[in-house]
Amino acid sequence: MAETPQEAVQLKGIPQETFQALQERFPEAVQPARYEGALVPAEKIVEVVRFLRDELGYIFLSNLTATDYLDVKGVEPHIDVVYHLFRMQGGYAALHVEIPREIGKAHLPSVTSLFPSAMLQEREVYDMFGVKFDGHPDLRRLLMWEGFDGYPLRKDWKEVYYEGETKPYRSRYPKGGHPIYAEELSPLKDNIRYPEGWSPQAWDYDEADRLLYERMLSAHRDPDKPLKTDEMIINFGPHHPSTHGVFRMAVRLDGETVRHLEPVFGYLHRNHEKIGERNTWIQNIPFTDRLDYINGMTNNWAYIVALEKLLGWEVPERAEYIRVIVGEFSRIVNHMLAAGFFSNELGLYFTGSLYALEEREHILDLFEALSGARMMFNYMRPGGVRYDLPEGWLEKAKALAYERIPRKVEQMAHFLLDNDVVKARTMGVGVLPPDVAIASGITGPVLRASGVAYDIRRAEPYSLYDQLDFDVAVRTHGDAYDRLAIRFDEIWQSLRILRQVLENIPEGPIVAKKPSHRLKVPAGETYGRIEAPKGELGFYLVSLGKFNPYRYHIRSTSLLNLTALSDMTRGLKVADIVTVLGSIDLTMGEVDR
Amino acid sequence: MNVWQFLADFFVNVGAWMGELLSGWGLSPFWVSLIVKVVGGLALAIGPLTAVLFLIWYARKVIGRIQDRMGPTNDGTAAGPFALLQAVADAIKMLTKEFVFPKERDRVVFLIAPVLAVAVAVAVWAVIPFGPQGMQFVDLNIGVFYVVALASLAFFAMLMAGWSSHNKYANLGAFRAVSMIVSYEIPQMLALLVPVMLAGSMGMQGLVRAQEVPFIVMVPVPALIYFLAMTAEVGRLPFEQAEADAEIVAGYFVEYSGMLFGAFYLAEFINNLSASFVFTVLFLGGWRGPWVEQAPVLGLVWISLKAFLVFTLLTFFWGAMPRLRIDHILGFSWKFLTPLALVMLVVVALVDKAVQAAGLTSPWGRAGWLFLANAAVALVTVALLYRAERRQQAAREARRFAIVR
Numbered sequence: 001m002a003e004t005p006q007e008a009v010q011l012k013g014i015p016q017e018t019f020q021a022l023q024e025r026f027p028e029a030v031q032p033a034r035y036e037g038a039l040v041p042a043e044k045i046v047e048v049v050r051f052l053r054d055e056l057g058y059i060f061l062s063n064l065t066a067t068d069y070l071d072v073k074g075v076e077p078h079i080d081v082v083y084h085l086f087r088m089q090g091g092y093a094a095l096h097v098e099i100p101r102e103i104g105k106a107h108l109p110s111v112t113s114l115f116p117s118a119m120l121q122e123r124e125v126y127d128m129f130g131v132k133f134d135g136h137p138d139l140r141r142l143l144m145w146e147g148f149d150g151y152p153l154r155k156d157w158k159e160v161y162y163e164g165e166t167k168p169y170r171s172r173y174p175k176g177g178h179p180i181y182a183e184e185l186s187p188l189k190d191n192i193r194y195p196e197g198w199s200p201q202a203w204d205y206d207e208a209d210r211l212l213y214e215r216m217l218s219a220h221r222d223p224d225k226p227l228k229t230d231e232m233i234i235n236f237g238p239h240h241p242s243t244h245g246v247f248r249m250a251v252r253l254d255g256e257t258v259r260h261l262e263p264v265f266g267y268l269h270r271n272h273e274k275i276g277e278r279n280t281w282i283q284n285i286p287f288t289d290r291l292d293y294i295n296g297m298t299n300n301w302a303y304i305v306a307l308e309k310l311l312g313w314e315v316p317e318r319a320e321y322i323r324v325i326v327g328e329f330s331r332i333v334n335h336m337l338a339a340g341f342f343s344n345e346l347g348l349y350f351t352g353s354l355y356a357l358e359e360r361e362h363i364l365d366l367f368e369a370l371s372g373a374r375m376m377f378n379y380m381r382p383g384g385v386r387y388d389l390p391e392g393w394l395e396k397a398k399a400l401a402y403e404r405i406p407r408k409v410e411q412m413a414h415f416l417l418d419n420d421v422v423k424a425r426t427m428g429v430g431v432l433p434p435d436v437a438i439a440s441g442i443t444g445p446v447l448r449a450s451g452v453a454y455d456i457r458r459a460e461p462y463s464l465y466d467q468l469d470f471d472v473a474v475r476t477h478g479d480a481y482d483r484l485a486i487r488f489d490e491i492w493q494s495l496r497i498l499r500q501v502l503e504n505i506p507e508g509p510i511v512a513k514k515p516s517h518r519l520k521v522p523a524g525e526t527y528g529r530i531e532a533p534k535g536e537l538g539f540y541l542v543s544l545g546k547f548n549p550y551r552y553h554i555r556s557t558s559l560l561n562l563t564a565l566s567d568m569t570r571g572l573k574v575a576d577i578v579t580v581l582g583s584i585d586l587t588m589g590e591v592d593r
Numbered sequence: 594m595n596v597w598q599f600l601a602d603f604f605v606n607v608g609a610w611m612g613e614l615l616s617g618w619g620l621s622p623f624w625v626s627l628i629v630k631v632v633g634g635l636a637l638a639i640g641p642l643t644a645v646l647f648l649i650w651y652a653r654k655v656i657g658r659i660q661d662r663m664g665p666t667n668d669g670t671a672a673g674p675f676a677l678l679q680a681v682a683d684a685i686k687m688l689t690k691e692f693v694f695p696k697e698r699d700r701v702v703f704l705i706a707p708v709l710a711v712a713v714a715v716a717v718w719a720v721i722p723f724g725p726q727g728m729q730f731v732d733l734n735i736g737v738f739y740v741v742a743l744a745s746l747a748f749f750a751m752l753m754a755g756w757s758s759h760n761k762y763a764n765l766g767a768f769r770a771v772s773m774i775v776s777y778e779i780p781q782m783l784a785l786l787v788p789v790m791l792a793g794s795m796g797m798q799g800l801v802r803a804q805e806v807p808f809i810v811m812v813p814v815p816a817l818i819y820f821l822a823m824t825a826e827v828g829r830l831p832f833e834q835a836e837a838d839a840e841i842v843a844g845y846f847v848e849y850s851g852m853l854f855g856a857f858y859l860a861e862f863i864n865n866l867s868a869s870f871v872f873t874v875l876f877l878g879g880w881r882g883p884w885v886e887q888a889p890v891l892g893l894v895w896i897s898l899k900a901f902l903v904f905t906l907l908t909f910f911w912g913a914m915p916r917l918r919i920d921h922i923l924g925f926s927w928k929f930l931t932p933l934a935l936v937m938l939v940v941v942a943l944v945d946k947a948v949q950a951a952g953l954t955s956p957w958g959r960a961g962w963l964f965l966a967n968a969a970v971a972l973v974t975v976a977l978l979y980r981a982e983r984r985q986q987a988a989r990e991a992r993r994f995a996i997v998r
Contacts, residue, residue, distance in 0.1 A: 421916070575919065
């Protein structure tokens with residue numbers, strides 16, 4: 001394919017020189033009109049990814065997901081698997097692979113040998129689309145249970161209480177006016193569809209876990225261990241005080257020592273992405289609040305960043321300032337809570353977490369004054385924010401950010417970081433080497449505690465961050481202690497940012513255009529991401545130019561940060577499992593979606 | 594005997610009065626002594642059970658204040674002034690709850706375990722001297738030994754509960770309990786030998802009588818060792834392992850519900866209180882205090898106050914300490930407490946003999962020399978610990994990763 005300068009300018013989703021280098025090496029890589037980035041043949045994908053990683057410096061496979069194209073005008077039905085690779089600086093290179101969508105024919109080579117970060121993501125794509133990844137070492141379902149009939153994110157999969165493809169559902173307004181809900185109309189028996197020959201009474205629940213336990217028993221066996229002790233499998237969770245919700249870890253123990261740990265997901269799975277495809281673009285804003293429910297503001301923000309990339313809207317300066325203010329306050333909330341709940345996991349009988357929650361309440365007061373809600377904010381809008389700062393808000397925020405929070409953070413950091421018991425419990429525990437961390441797709445404080453100075457606010461600045469003066473906090477031991485300590489370092493940096501934005505916030509409009517409930521987004525696709533408190537939170541959006549997204553995928557920080565959990569806990573003691581888990585800081589609402 | 598004399602030695606006088614009354618009814622001395630002992634024992638057993646009702650409230654209040662909150666309040670409830678009746682409400686709730694049994698439990702052992710736990714916790718009180726003479730249920734000449742033996746039996750209750758529950762968390766908890774007792778009995782016994790040696794008696798009453806200078810002043814290091822080992826034994830943070838809620842949920846009693854669970858909760862608090870009393874007897878001079886010779890009943894007040902202070906300290910630990918890991922705890926015992934306790938035993942024995950040979954018989958002179966010896970050992974220990982800490986820090990610094998940009 002001949003390259004002309006005009007075409008080169010219009011390249012989307014992949015840098016110019018990357019695309020050229022790619023085409024020189026792989027002439028079959030092209031950029032079709034409907035995608036960002038390059039389209040490569042399925043059988044070449046491993047080589048292409050290896051080429052990008054080893055020779056062009058794309059060392060970070062951030063996002064891997066798929067889109068099911070069915071009944072789209074002018075497009076053959078197929079499944080499009082997309083890879084978003086990043087360098088340490090700058091934007092991404094998107095790779096697309098088109099495969100047939102029939103079950104059995106839909107398969108492509110796995111890239112897990114190159115990027116462990118694909119482990120969970122490929123499992124999710126297999127789970128949601130039925131795409132088999134050849135060579136994946138452990139291809140089981142991720143969120144649904146074994147034996148679930150169907151692949152929920154395929155466009156031909158209809159769920160219980162199916163009403164229509166997109167909201168607002170016409171069936172709810174037969175005469176207009178007040179809605180009628182499908183749940184009220186349809187009795188359960190008409191809606192539940194079981195697989196052929198399956199009955200709930202005869203279902204063997206153990207069968208669902210057979211694959212898991214087979215893996216549990218076989219993985220990392222040591223046949224030559226000196227004492228022939230029996231090992232036992234014990235399930236931490238789904239209901240366990242230290243799993244932050246309904247998260248399950250199947251652990252094979254030799255006495256108190258962990259031999260193998262297998263995370264089991266999906267207990268909080270609500271098919272967020274499918275619901276997101278039905279919602280209109282605007283309806284998804286409050287829906288993102290429910291992901292990482294500690295940080296509703298940054299969830300909003302990440303979605304809005306992706307959406308604004310599709311819309312191509314400019315954001316007024318005052319709105320950007322407000323976004324940075326709430327985003328950094330949100331980071332403080334998250335890190336305080338992370339440190340507090342981490343101390344719970346060390347056995348500190350709620351003392352640390354209660355002090356953290358107290359500070360959270362003060363910040364939530366600010367958020368409530370701003371958005372009307374304490375948890376589900378629904379505050380950001382494409383092109384701005386929903387409400388302007390109320391009277392006296394800035395003074396309160398300044399009092400909090402300049403006086404109270406620094407004082408409290410200093411106290412808390414002293415109590416936790418200088419505590420000998422905390423040191424004994426966390427130093428050298430759950431060490432995560434930087435190369436493993438990068439390859440596993442780990443982001444945020446967990447990555448930076450391993451000595452990788454990677455922060456999206458600096459690597460690919462969005463909003464105001466290129467004008468702000470702050471440092472990327474880095475710690476270099478990669479153990480649980482550093483993961484705890486770096487959260488306090490980041491709070492100090494956030495306070496530094498808050499000092500700058502609270503002083504300099506300009507007057508002006510807070511939203512670029514009049515917000516519309518029926519927002520039509522130009523056709524296209526994009527991947528937008530921000531540095532959420534827990535790490536990279538990305539949204540992969542595909543628009544066909546309608547009122548609803550065609551694909552709405554969340555690159556979940558908490559899920560990807562768990563990729564290395566099994567390796568981090570191997571050989572540690574039972575008590576260290578919760579130490580490592582707590583130091584990673586996850587929210588199940590975001591893991592399972 | 595006027596009223597004041599009667600009140601001054603209230604408990605002994607009541608016992609004597611009861612004995613006379615029963616003799617007056619024509620009972621034989623055997624029956625008289627049996628009935629008086631049974632009544633006394635019941636009265637004694639009610640003591641810790643009622644004390645715990647107050648202590649639960651107290652511990653919740655203290656931890657509430659540590660955590661910058663109110664603790665139980667009576668805001669609009671019938672919990673009484675300062676929510677003092679909160680524990681009563683808790684108890685009623687506990688008593689009315691359903692028992693849920695695991696299907697594959699060991700039926701008999703499962704039911705015996707909580708009973709044993711409470712019984713053992715209360716039984717310690719038989720040898721605690723609450724006053725100069727008579728105010729002790731029984732003055733065993735091996736009272737100290739009896740206390741230690743009961744402490745082992747308490748772990749036996751945990752093991753029974755854990756094993757019979759047919760639950761892996763419970764098993765883990767029980768195993769932890771067993772490894773804890775194996776490790777912590779040794780420094781505890783060694784530290785306990787020091788006051789026994791100084792007092793020349795294993796009876797609790799004899800130990801108190803020997804403390805003209807409280808042993809905590811004489812031998813602070815063994816007192817500290819004993820205190821740490823005791824904290825481990827009663828399962829208080831930072832040594833709480835058998836029930837580590839953040840790791841193995843509730844450990845050995847994870848399958849218990851209703852008042853069976855309540856029994857373990859009760860046993861835990863009574864254990865804390867009994868351990869505080871035993872520590873008071875061993876190191877804080879027991880019932881000693883002003884005016885005890887005139888009014889022996891005051892001994893009860895002094896010993897309770899001292900034990901209450903020790904209990905408060907344990908509660909502070911509860912609210913302010915993270916939990917250590919099981920291998921740290923065992924290592925702490927075997928690598929630190931046990932050697933130190935052995936050293937202390939030898940040092941105290943030698944110094945005490947030397948002091949006696951030198952003819953320093955005044956209690957404060959003896960105490961001074963022993964204190965100096967303790968201080969010397971403590972200084973050496975701290976210096977060694979400091980070096981070890983520095984080495985560890987250096988080893989950790991050597992393991993840091995290069996920064997990737």
